[in-house]
Every structure is written in C-alpha cells, then in structure tokens.
Amino acid sequence: MSNDFRDDAIVLHVKNWQTADKYAVCFTREHGKIRFIVYGGRYPKNVAGRLLQPFAQLSLEVIAGQRIDKLKSCELLEMPQTFDFKQMAYAAVVTELTAIFTEDHQPQPEVYELVKETLLLLKERNPRIVVLSFVLKLLDLVGLAPQVEACGVCGCIIGEEDAWFSPLRGGIICNDCHNEAGEEKFSVGTRRLLANLKSLDFKNPKPFTVKGGELMELEGILYKFILFQTDKPLNSINFLSQMGI
Numbered sequence: 453m454s455n456d457f458r459d460d461a462i463v464l465h466v467k468n469w470q471t472a473d474k475y476a477v478c479f480t481r482e483h484g485k486i487r488f489i490v491y492g493g494r495y496p497k498n499v500a501g502r503l504l505q506p507f508a509q510l511s512l513e514v515i516a517g518q519r520i521d522k523l524k525s526c527e528l529l530e531m532p533q534t535f536d537f538k539q540m541a542y543a544a545v546v547t548e549l550t551a552i553f554t555e556d557h558q559p560q561p562e563v564y565e566l567v568k569e570t571l572l573l574l575k576e577r578n579p580r581i582v583v584l585s586f587v588l589k590l591l592d593l594v595g596l597a598p599q600v601e602a603c604g605v606c607g608c609i610i611g612e613e614d615a616w617f618s619p620l621r622g623g624i625i626c627n628d629c630h631n632e633a634g635e636e637k638f639s640v641g642t643r644r645l646l647a648n649l650k651s652l653d654f655k656n657p658k659p660f661t662v663k664g665g666e667l668m669e670l671e672g673i674l675y676k677f678i679l680f681q682t683d684k685p686l687n688s689i690n691f692l693s694q695m696g697i
C-alpha cells in the first residue's frame with residue numbers, strides 16, 4: 453500500500469538540508485502538518501526549491517519514505533503574498549504557532565482554513581489585531597483555549613468585575629483567590645476584547661474599536677500563556693518584541 457498523496461499546503465518553515473537539499477514543514481488541507489525533504493531543492497534551477505517559501509500556498513505531491521517523506525512535485529496555488537516587513541513579522545508568528553501547536557498527519561482542515569484566511573487578512577487589516585484573533589482561534593481549535601469564565605481555583609463564574617489571569621493555571625482567577633505572583637491583571641474590557649477577537653469573522657470582519665491598554669493587556673496574557681504551554685520562547689514573538697512593532 454502506498455502512502456503517497458497529493459494535497460494543498462501552506463508552507464510554515466523551510467531550511468537548508470545537507471549540501472543540496474531543503475527541508476520543509478507545511479500545513480495541508482487534508483493531512484495536517486507534514487514535513488519532507490526536497491532533494492536538490494537548493495539548486496537555483498530547482499522549481500520546487502524556489503516555490504517553497506514561507507507562507508506560500510502550493511499543491512504538493514509527496515512520496516512516503518521509510519524515515520522521512522520526500523517531495524515529488526509542487527505547483528503554485530496562489531501567487532505569493534507580498535508582505536511588508538511588519539506583516540511578515542506577524543505572519544511568522546502565525547506559521548511558528550501553527551507548527552508548534554499541531555501534530556504531524558492529524559487532519560485539521562479548519563486549522564488550514566484559519567491559517568489561509570489569517571495570511572490574507574494580514575494584508576488588509578492591522579496585523580497586530582489579526583494575529584491576536586488568530587492566536588485565540590488556533591488555541592481553541594487545538595484544545596488549548598484558556599479558561600476565561602470560571603475561576604481556576606474556586607470555580608465561581610466571574611461577572612462584570614476585574615479579575616486576574618494565571619498562566620500557570622491556564623485561565624482566569626477571581627479577586628478572592630488571587631494571591632500568586634505571576635498572575636496578570638485581566639480587566640472586564642480585556643475580556644470583552646478577547647471575546648470579540650475570538651469570534652471575529654475573518655471572511656467579513658466588522659470594524660470595532662480597540663483600546664491600546666486592553667490590547668497590551670491581552671497580548672501580555674496570551675503570550676505568557678503560550679510561553680507556559682510551549683516551555684520555550686518563540687523566535688517570532690521575541691522578534692516582535694525586539695522590534696517593538
């Protein structure tokens with residue numbers, strides 16, 4: 453039985469491999485995350501090697517190998533996005549998080565659609581907001597959404613009052629239970645922003661106002677939550693904070 457397949461894919465990560473080859477990680481429509489070698493991919497005349505750029509949307513034909521799969525052929529599905537520097541920095545957060553929070557060969561077509569729509573919307577809207585919304589939607593799809601309604605200690609439902617967020621407990625903490633260092637302020641406004649961004653319709657995004665303080669609070673909370681989940685800093689998020697964009 454052959455495990456060879458053809459699928460649509462978004463390129464998450466590409467690196468050079470040995471002297472003449474490339475190694476790529478992609479997220480596909482039907483086969484989830486895949487990784488493969490492109491033999492000869494570093495030669496300038498190798499078409500696949502040229503097409504395999506981060507964020508590209510390709511149709512791939514992959515041959516299953518004993519140790520690692522290899523690319524047989526690929527074609528461009530969409531013309532590559534022309535991102536500016538800032539859009540590219542945010543797009544890198546999208547691809548790095550997708551690679552980290554998904555498993556090999558676990559089909560999640562809704563993750564594929566989300567990544568595809570996010571990369572499109574990054575060009576149209578404020579990339580900082582789009583990526584925050586992406587993060588919330590992705591965490592939800594991979595079963596890691598932070599708990600934001602019931603206190604992680606006593607279980608009470610938190611109403612219209614300011615509260616705290618514990619990356620350690622993965623969710624909201626009420627005022628009565630708040631006592632640990634490392635808990636972040638989690639205001640009513642920030643929770644409302646979280647709900648708005650989580651349900652933002654990427655196909656038909658409606659404009660809404662965002663307060664700078666709430667945006668920063670939500671970013672702080674989510675990026676600390678992610679750091680706690682991954683246990684290592686993400687290159688793309690470090691880069692954003694170093695560039696201050």
Ligand SMILES: [Zn+2]
Nearest residue numbers: 603606626629
């Ligand atoms: Zn509590």
